[in-house]
Amino acid sequence: MSVSASHHGCGTSSRNGRRVPPNRHSDDAYLRQTRELLEELGRVREDPDRRERIYVELTELHTPVARRIARQYRNRGEPEEDLRQVAMVGLYNAIRNFDPAYGKEFISYALPMMTGEVKRHFRDRTWAVRVPRKHQERRAELNRVTAEFAQRNGRSPTVRELAVLLELDEEETLELIDAARAYSTLSLDVPFGADEDGTTLGDTLGGLDEALERVVDHATLRPALAALPARDRRILLLRFAGDKTQAQIAELVGLSQMHVSRRLAAILATLRGQLVPDQ
DSSP states (O other): OOSSOOOOTTOEEOTTSOEEOGGGOOHHHHHHHHHHHHHHHHHOTTOHHHHHHHHHHHHHHHHHHHHHHHHHTTTSSSOHHHHHHHHHHHHHHHHHHOOGGGOSOHHHHHHHHHHHHHHHHHHHHOBSSOOOHHHHHHHHHHHHHHHHHHHHHSSOOOHHHHHHHHTOOHHHHHHHHHHHHTBOOOOTTSBOSSOOSOOBTGGGOOOOOHHHHHHHHHHHHHHHHHHSOHHHHHHHHHHHTSOOOHHHHHHHHTOOHHHHHHHHHHHHHHHHHHHSTTO
């Protein structure tokens, strides 16, 4: 099976071979179609031709997810088409290696496989200057602790404060900061092509169908939401479903407002990681 399987738009194949527009997908339909294909795959172990057709159907069904991941990483200096192909490698591996006995939805297994391929691609190919692998691997951690510190304190951390958070000495911290600055990025505001009409690179990058993104995100987040401690789920629901302030949540769950603020930040970081880890 070719990794770059044919995919016309963002629609998916129904069980009778007809294309189904994304805006007719519900979360349950998307998950049900995937389960049906995987169940059929398990029943046709001795039919290589049918197995190959199911691989293609699964690839077409989930190609929009690979496209979505490519767009998530599109402003980091690599062609989006290259990123799409890299994500498709991860999808291909996920389809070939997934076992329903894992006890999770396929999308929850496939998403880390695809994002992992993309992250390896960046780690190995998109540093403006060559830096030690240990610094490449800790760049995401540096970004995370810097953002968390700024959210808690309303300012950026000093080198000394970062060193404490990262459990490094100050010289190592400075080396890590310098290495992070070496990461190659590309502004979406750069002119695109030779025309003088003001078109930028960002203008040329379209968005995915919103209904399809909702399906993908909800399917991916379901296991993460279920795995949250009961109190964290309640805090999340009070904030985003109940539209409560942090002060109101603190009173309802018996915590300080500062503790609620920190818990919300941690919960959202966990859920964000389920969508695009180490973004």
